[in-house]
Amino acid sequence: MESNPLLQHWETPYGLPPFDRIRPEHFKPALDTAMSRHREEIETIAGDSAPATFENTVAALDRSGEAMRSVALLFSNLTASETSDELQAVERELAPVIASHRNWITLHKGLFARIDRLYAERHNLQLGAEQLRLLERLHLQFVRAGAQLKGEDRTRFAGITEELASLYTDFSQAVLADEAEFTLRLETEADRAGLPEFVLDAAASVAAEKGFDGYAFNLSPSLVDPFLTYSTRRDLREKVWKAYKARGQANPERDTRPTAARIVQLRAELARIMGYATYAEYALDDRMAKTPAAVLELLEKVWEPAKARAAEEQKHLEDAARTAGAPGTIEGWDWHFWAERVRRERYNLDESELKPYFQLDRMLEAMFECANRLYGIVFTEVHDVPLYHPDVRLFEVREEASGGIVGIYISDNFARATKRGGAWMSEYREQARNRDGYRYPIIANNNNFAKAANGRPTLLSFDNVRTLFHEFGHALHGLLSDVTYVRLSGTNVLRDFVELPSQMHENWAFEPGVLKKHARHAETGEPISDELIERIRAARQFNQGFRTVEYTACALVDMALHGARAAGDSQGLHGARGADTSQGLHGAPATDTSQGRAGREETAGDATAVDRARAADTPPAPDIAAFEKSECRRLGVPPAIGLRHRLSHFRHLFSTSGYAAGYYVYMWAEVLEADAFEAFIDSGDVFSRDLASRFRECVLSAGDSVDPAEAYRCFRGRDPRLEPMLRKRGLIAGE
Ligand SMILES: [Zn+2]
Numbered sequence: 001m002e003s004n005p006l007l008q009h010w011e012t013p014y015g016l017p018p019f020d021r022i023r024p025e026h027f028k029p030a031l032d033t034a035m036s037r038h039r040e041e042i043e044t045i046a047g048d049s050a051p052a053t054f055e056n057t058v059a060a061l062d063r064s065g066e067a068m069r070s071v072a073l074l075f076s077n078l079t080a081s082e083t084s085d086e087l088q089a090v091e092r093e094l095a096p097v098i099a100s101h102r103n104w105i106t107l108h109k110g111l112f113a114r115i116d117r118l119y120a121e122r123h124n125l126q127l128g129a130e131q132l133r134l135l136e137r138l139h140l141q142f143v144r145a146g147a148q149l150k151g152e153d154r155t156r157f158a159g160i161t162e163e164l165a166s167l168y169t170d171f172s173q174a175v176l177a178d179e180a181e182f183t184l185r186l187e188t189e190a191d192r193a194g195l196p197e198f199v200l201d202a203a204a205s206v207a208a209e210k211g212f213d214g215y216a217f218n219l220s221p222s223l224v225d226p227f228l229t230y231s232t233r234r235d236l237r238e239k240v241w242k243a244y245k246a247r248g249q250a251n252p253e254r255d256t257r258p259t260a261a262r263i264v265q266l267r268a269e270l271a272r273i274m275g276y277a278t279y280a281e282y283a284l285d286d287r288m289a290k291t292p293a294a295v296l297e298l299l300e301k302v303w304e305p306a307k308a309r310a311a312e313e314q315k316h317l318e319d320a321a322r323t324a325g326a327p328g329t330i331e332g333w334d335w336h337f338w339a340e341r342v343r344r345e346r347y348n349l350d351e352s353e354l355k356p357y358f359q360l361d362r363m364l365e366a367m368f369e370c371a372n373r374l375y376g377i378v379f380t381e382v383h384d385v386p387l388y389h390p391d392v393r394l395f396e397v398r399e400e401a402s403g404g405i406v407g408i409y410i411s412d413n414f415a416r417a418t419k420r421g422g423a424w425m426s427e428y429r430e431q432a433r434n435r436d437g438y439r440y441p442i443i444a445n446n447n448n449f450a451k452a453a454n455g456r457p458t459l460l461s462f463d464n465v466r467t468l469f470h471e472f473g474h475a476l477h478g479l480l481s482d483v484t485y486v487r488l489s490g491t492n493v494l495r496d497f498v499e500l501p502s503q504m505h506e507n508w509a510f511e512p513g514v515l516k517k518h519a520r521h522a523e524t525g526e527p528i529s530d531e532l533i534e535r536i537r538a539a540r541q542f543n544q545g546f547r548t549v550e551y552t553a554c555a556l557v558d559m560a561l562h563g564a565r566a567a568g569d570s571q572g573l574h575g576a577r578g579a580d581t582s583q584g585l586h587g588a589p590a591t592d593t594s595q596g597r598a599g600r601e602e603t604a605g606d607a608t609a610v611d612r613a614r615a616a617d618t619p620p621a622p623d624i625a626a627f628e629k630s631e632c633r634r635l636g637v638p639p640a641i642g643l644r645h646r647l648s649h650f651r652h653l654f655s656t657s658g659y660a661a662g663y664y665v666y667m668w669a670e671v672l673e674a675d676a677f678e679a680f681i682d683s684g685d686v687f688s689r690d691l692a693s694r695f696r697e698c699v700l701s702a703g704d705s706v707d708p709a710e711a712y713r714c715f716r717g718r719d720p721r722l723e724p725m726l727r728k729r730g731l732i733a734g735e
Contacts, residue, residue: 014408019387022388025090031094031097045111058115061111072098080426080446092169099165106145106147112147130485168263168657174255175651178248179220196352205451208453219247222464234333248648260648261623264562264621287494296559309544309731356523357520367469370505374692377398394411406480410442410443430489431489432484434486445468447467484705488703499670500712504673510537554644624648671721671722
């Protein structure tokens with residue numbers, strides 16, 4: 001194993017992973033070694049004969065597992081951005097092993113005893129604010145991970161989290177397979193009717209990737225949206241839309257719904273073990289919102305006005321369709337198409353006329369310039385550093401004033417069959433001062449833009465530009481982090497606070513000065529006209545009824561699925577899961593479930609008598625299909641809109657635990673964002689250095705070293721108000 005580069009010191013620029021030398025088979029031995037080293041470190045901390053101090057316990061724990069963290073971060077980045085059959089096989093094998101290692105730490109009795117003792121004395125330890133925060137967060141993390149559980153509960157808790165980890169992997173892989181496998185070949189001119197050149201370019205790339213000439217579509221969201229928007233072939237739109245909405249349930253052999261049902265069931269059991277009535281209550285206890293009631297209050301304030309707004313929008317679309325001589329009914333596969341027509345007419349905005357102005361490379365420059373004006377940092381591209389794919393780019397980020405390095409930014413923008421869908425920010429290394437070696441972070445952004453063929457510039461829709469700025473906001477949160485402890489670094493904040501920086505930075509994409517300079521026509525080089533900019537800004541509220549409904553419906557379904565019920569529902573907010581069953585969680589009895597999942601149940605042959613006895617009070621698994629249907633009926637989700645993510649492919653909920661009972665977080669953060677950006681608007685300078693410095697200091701640099709409500713008050717001088725968000729979405733009058 002001496003040739004395993006992951007096990008050697010990474011002698012690379014910036015301490016990057018040795019991308020050019022890594023092979024899938026390196027991961028398992030590397031993780032095994034890193035994990036056993038980590039276990040030794042933990043045993044040393046826990047077995048220390050000296051009494052527990054902040055330094056020898058909390059700081060030491062924060063510092064431990066450095067190699068493990070590097071390899072695990074690298075692994076999760078590669079499985080998301082550049083996976084392969086081999087890597088997926090390793091992923092299936094290692095996901096439960098990594099989960100079990102994490103459990104071993106949080107369930108380590110000796111370690112927790114030391115943390116618990118310090119926690120009890122925390123106000124007498126003369127700790128600094130960040131130290132106190134670390135101790136409190138760590139203690140809570142251990143408690144939530146089951147450290148205080150005893151006996152059977154303790155064993156069962158570990159069993160649940162390990163099973164969940166494998167289920168998350170199963171779910172993600174099945175959805176990805178459905179997206180990649182679907183193929184719609186556009187053989188004739190008539191099949192391609194209405195599709196602009198940039199869409200056809202993308203379709204040509206997909207065809208080439210699948211190994212044939214001509215044009216083809218798969219189910220990558222970055223392709224589906226434009227197809228539904230432009231194709232004049234209603235029959236093909238219907239085909240694509242239906243396939244898109246059937247991801248996760250199209251192939252009986254990899255139907256994700258039993259997996260999702262089992263996940264929900266296990267979460268309910270876990271919450272019960274932890275002393276909560278529902279998983280939603282358990283999840284919300286560690287969020288800024290704190291209770292399901294607070295979340296539902298927000299969502300419900302939005303839901304009815306959004307539906308009313310969407311109904312008006314639908315009427316406009318129906319009118320437009322009738323005027324054009326088409327049937328006046330709007331189905332799911334018609335909405336994008338007619339919305340684009342109405343938008344074009346009303347704002348005189350033609351997406352394909354706009355698109356040449358938004359070249360990916362120029363928009364990256366625009367983004368970097370905004371960061372420079374706001375925070376005084378500079379992005380410089382570095383070539384000839386080995387990365388994992390030729391399309392990936394790397395930038396050094398430095399302070400303009402001092403020249404000091406801030407971090408490394410990796411930019412990976414194109415869709416590939418080997419990359420999962422969506423857009424995200426992730427870390428290869430997190431910022432922390434409590435560490436030997438590199439202290440600055442390595443942060444990555446991934447997008448799934450369709451790469452233009454033949455070396456032509458890749459053009460973005462304005463929505464893509466927003467996504468770019470959004471993910472960049474997350475990246476800045478990671479890059480500008482300035483804390484001592486890695487556990488509190490960057491985006492390791494509470495889940496409903498984490499979308500504040502990202503949504504905040506979308507605002508700067510709309511700034512006329514920024515667009516004027518960087519939005520230049522790909523062929524003529526002409527800057528975008530003032531008038532076009534004005535129209536983009538005016539169109540900002542267009543279709544917001546649709547967007548708010550498709551999003552909020554998902555957020556409400558998520559809350560209901562995890563046990564929170566809407567006010568007015570007979571169960572009230574805190575209905576215990578068992579009692580909810582008849583209300584729409586038409587769950588099969590636990591015994592049926594285990595038969596249905598015979599494979600998994602059998603391989604878990606070490607299930608003890610205790611496990612089987614406990615299964616009796618395991619809440620029933622919901623029937624996912626029936627639940628989705630009854631919730632949509634209960635909420636009155638307009639059929640022409642539906643759910644943005646149906647449960648069979650709702651990755652937020654079933655690929656990880658982070659967004660379970662947490663899809664609402666985007667809107668929660670948007671309340672903060674809209675209120676925060678109003679400070680910039682009210683100052684008369686959206687690039688106000690004063691405000692930006694305060695935002696950097698109070699929010700971006702602070703990570704989780706301060707309570708989020710406090711961080712917000714530090715920036716704004718008061719608590720957030722709801723109205724700016726409602727106004728921004730056009731759900732109340734104003735602006
Ligand atoms: Zn985000």
